[in-house]
Amino acid sequence: MAFGSDFRVKYLMRDVQRIVTKRLSEEGVENPLRLRVFDEDAGDNMLWDKGGLTFTTDEDNDAGSGDGAWYVEENWIDLISKKKSKFKPILVIEGTFGTETGNVGDAQKTKLSHIFELPQRKILSAILMPKLAEYYSSGKNQNKLPPTFVVNGRWMKSMVMASISLSQKWNCETMLIDAYNKQQLEELVYSLAKQQIQNNETNQEYKKKQIHEIMCEMSLFVDQYAKDFFEKSRRSNYPLSVLDLPMKDGKISSTWVAKIHSDDVKAFGVTTGKNPKAKSRHRNGHRLLGNAQELMQITGKNTFLLLPRWDKIDLKKLHDNQGDSKSQKEFTNLVDNPSLDILTMDDIDFGNDTELRDEFKRIRKIGIDLDAKLPGKDSDKLKECCLKLKWGLYSKKFKINR
């Protein structure tokens, strides 16, 4: 069994709990906060009321699980599922040191689904991840000389923006905390413990101050990015977001936006079986769900995951449960959520541009036949087609058949 960075996160939480307990003990009081943390997935994946670290979506599906949670021994009713528990969650943490090992791009967004359901329950949550980390990898493709090639890995700004929006929407904070700044988490947990000991004005203010400092750091981090976000999506090639989505009636949707992704159905574990490694290598359902949730949160609109390499047969395969178990969970969370949906090439009205539609069809077939990564030239062609689709939708040359 090879452990990932989760193990480090889980012991960092223990370390914080140990420090806070010691501080309080020196003040002559007992730490009222307990720490729920397991060293393996089985515990994480249990529902909160059963002793685990998982909460449900509005549709009663299991959402992503946390890595640990501070709680108090107090009767609590889940505002969404209405289930009762003897333990009230105070702060749920989802953590990763993945920025040190290559999780420097879109993949970070998988973390969002682990805390997404918490603010509506009025539970504080945080993604614990290095704000800036050094990521060592092979520099061969960059024509660098061995033995080292290192780049900076940072928090993804769009994810920070989505967390801020989520906090504002529910008036309950979802935070990003720098995993290299243990003291920030320590002060937060200490302030939460103090408030549990005595809920007076001083302690309330102290807690507010800690949360405010964390939220300010997040806001500062995305300041310029947030100002440019909507303009950039409309003027630049990337991100592949379509914020003005023309629908069947020719009008721009007032309720839906879309994010184009070039993944094929292997992303959710549907493979031909020809290539045994395909299932694990192409597992991207988690990332796609994170992307859809992120755009929904930032724009405040319902979000289509627009997958032009898929057709309705691919979608049916997932409805028929042909993905792997983890991907099926993410797929269910996507399609059961009334604010999210999947569109395939069959949902796009390409007008007279049959060439673009046929190109998507051709590339889809190659990906499925190969059961592997696309060859370089098809991969480049796919990028080009996705851009044509984005700008075709913005110019209303194409429409969504809804």
Place this chain on the structure above:
Amino acid sequence: MLFVHNPYGQHYEDQIVITLNKDSMIEILHKNFGFKKVKDPFGNTAIQMSARDAFRFSLIEGTPYLAQEYGYTCKEQMRVFYGRSSLNDGFVYYTPGLFGVKRIGDTIHLDEGNSPYYLDKKFPSMFHGNKTVIFHEETTLESKAEVERDFHKKIKEKKEDPSEYLLSTVSKSNSRKENFLEFVASQYFNKQGYLTESQVPYANNQGVPDFAAYKTPLTDLLIDKKFIESACPLSEISTACIFSNKGKSFKEKINYEVVIGEAKTNADATKQLCTHKELGLASCLFEIFARQKKKNDFGLLKFDDDYVINFDAGPIQSINKTLLKNDEKFFENYVKFYLIGNLPLEKIKEKFVTSKKERESEQLIKRVMNTSFNDIVNFVEQGMK
């Protein structure tokens, strides 16, 4: 055909499938490695180990020390690389762990890490005296942190010192026992003269092996220079600043060799082993436990009906000689980092991190790799005086 009375095992026609539970795990540790069976403060059977063995147990099995209210494990905390140069176009993939990291503004700096040098200061009793491993069998799903807290409290109530204890939480089924099996394999291969590890730096997208063992001429050198007592887990090289080592080397001619094991309790590891076979780095590939049934293409480490290890190395795997040669070079560099892990950060930085323009971690890696093994040995010997 075997039909043996075994209270913890199920009998199949041609094999015994041991259930790894508290009792069988204790027996395995006692019978194979001579760890003493003792009573824990609550009257239950436990295992007593030296501080050195307890460090290995925590490092590989993951069992936390109870020195403080919430446990501390050594597992996953002392990494140096997560990718090896031999499998990644000559590039090493460094990660904080043994050496720490801190961010000041927009710059990352080296910091005190989780090396035994610093752990000894944080947990003064960790590396001293005998330790008792308590085995706690889970009845329901419990927060591990809270179980640790409860035990810490109960041990104190019994007027005992919690810092003398480690707590191993055991599930009733075979599941989640891979770490224990990795520890067993590690101890077994250490006895055979191999350096071992369970946090194997490997190739990108090739599947990280659960366990690796290395036969290397460096082992004798490390013993002669008193950095290690005998063949051991790699991270133990960094404990020379704490443990005194009086072992004797074998003085045998040894060729570099890599062994890879995959620990499984509820499935087989054929898929992973086939991937390793394709790569051609390891001359021995084996499953650990893996429902006790041997596959023709690979070896198996299993237990007989009396819990004694029975290792069948399986067929010798064909290797890529160029790859192995490159890997030997990587391994030599890798060991250098565990050697300098014996020193405080100031001494390390003073020697290897001198430029204010270049990244500190990159300076450390490049300069250590550019310094000869003997020079590193001399530098660390001097630094430890």
